[in-house]
Amino acid sequence: xxxxxxxxxxxxxxxxxxxxxxxxxxxxxxxxxxxxxxxxxxxxxxxxxxxxxxxxxxxxxxxxxxxxxxxxxxxxxxxxxxxxxxxxxxxxxxxxxxxxxxxxxxxxxxxxxxxxxxxxxxxxxxxxxxxxxxxxxxxxxxxxxxxxxxxxxxxxxxxxxxxxxxxxxxxxxxxxxxxxxxxxxxxxxxxxxxxxxxxxxxxxxxxxxxxxxxxxxxxxxxxxxxxxxxxxxxxxxxxxxxxxxxxxxxxxxxxxxxxxxxxxxxxxxxxxxxxxxxxxxxxxxxxxxxxxxxxxxxxxxxxxxxxxxxxxxxxxxxxxxxxxxxxxxxxxxxxxxxxxxxxxxxx
Numbered sequence: 142x143x144x145x146x147x148x149x150x151x152x153x154x155x156x157x158x159x160x161x162x163x164x165x166x167x168x169x170x171x172x173x174x175x176x177x178x179x180x181x182x183x184x185x186x187x188x189x190x191x192x193x194x195x196x197x198x199x200x201x202x203x204x205x206x207x208x209x210x211x212x213x214x215x216x217x218x219x220x221x222x223x224x225x226x227x228x229x230x231x232x233x234x235x236x237x238x239x240x241x242x243x244x245x246x247x248x249x250x251x252x253x254x255x256x257x258x259x260x261x262x263x264x265x266x267x268x269x270x271x272x273x274x275x276x277x278x279x280x281x282x283x284x285x286x287x288x289x290x291x292x293x294x295x296x297x298x299x300x301x302x303x304x305x306x307x308x309x310x311x312x313x314x315x316x317x318x319x320x321x322x323x324x325x326x327x328x329x330x331x332x333x334x335x336x337x338x339x340x341x342x343x344x345x346x347x348x349x350x351x352x353x354x355x356x357x358x359x360x361x362x363x364x365x366x367x368x369x370x371x372x373x374x375x376x377x378x379x380x381x382x383x384x385x386x387x388x389x390x391x392x393x394x395x396x397x398x399x400x401x402x403x404x405x406x407x408x409x410x411x412x413x414x415x416x417x418x419x420x421x422x423x424x425x426x427x428x429x430x431x432x433x434x435x436x437x438x439x440x441x442x443x444x445x446x447x448x449x450x451x452x453x454x455x456x457x458x459x460x461x462x463x464x465x466x467x468x469x470x471x472x473x474x475x476x477x478x479x480x481x482x483x484x485x486x487x488x
Contacts (some may be wrong), residue, residue, distance in 0.1 A: 202400030
């Protein structure tokens with residue numbers, strides 16, 4: 142009997158040691174399952190010789206990043222340059238892809254020729270204005286002369302030294318001079334309008350040239366920011382249409398963790414609060430983060446959680462921003478975050 146008691150005590154001791162050692166492996170794995178696992182941990186942890194941590198909230202989720210689907214705007218042509226494969230890091234302004242631009246270069250040439258033609262038309266219109274103005278000056282001098290002749294003829298007729306015929310001839314010549322002056326003034330105004338039209342045509346030609354150059358620029362696709370090419374949707378030699386996806390670029394300098402927090406714990410966290418992010422890929426390394434978003438509306442636990450009990454649990458989506466200068470955190474990577482508990486009502 143004594144040997145039996147000694148053996149039982151030894152067996153319990155070995156079991157306790159083993160349970161204590163395995164809790165470090167068991168519960169971090171369960172932590173990612175959700176609120177039920179956390180509650181299960183709090184219930185069972187004392188049986189393994191530990192106590193639940195009431196000072197922090199642990200949430201799990203996946204790393205996400207800003208993603209931009211890059212495409213050509215306003216051009217349809219064949220891809221002649223596509224230098225990067227998926228996973229390559231690129232700097233802002235790096236050429237991601239280029240299409241055959243021969244058609245669009247020709248459009249620029251045509252637009253430049255049209256602008257040159259409009260400039261020549263302006264020169265002709267300005268010359269016409271100069272000519273009509275000179276004619277008007279001549280007409281004004283002619284009117285002045287005819288007025289003098291008419292006044293002389295009228296004076297002579299009044300004194301009895303002239304004839305009615307001479308006075309009528311002078312009057313007719315004066316009327317003809319006035320008519321010529323009015324006609325040439327109208328021609329001058331028309332010439333001025335021609336100049337205005339030529340100037341407007343030049344502005345239109347300039348705008349067309351500018352548009353042609355802009356469209357030519359669309360044949361080159363550049364990275365709008367530093368990032369990593371996640372997906373390459375096109376291939377070299379492929380004819381692409383405007384808006385067709387070429388590559389998906391992600392900004393991994395600044396990533397975030399999308400996670401969900403139980404409704405009962407939402408009052409314990411605040412916007413701007415610090416969080417510590419960890420991953421299984423880099424054990425022992427902490428990444429400082431900060432809560433940048435807390436959803437205003439509760440939702441059911443995401444469907445990726447397969448247990449019915451978790452699906453009907455209300456949770457709030459949160460976002461934790463993380464600086465990622467080493468690019469160790471990549472989109473899709475599972476990660477955990479520890480958030481210090483803030484008593485309800487504390488600001």
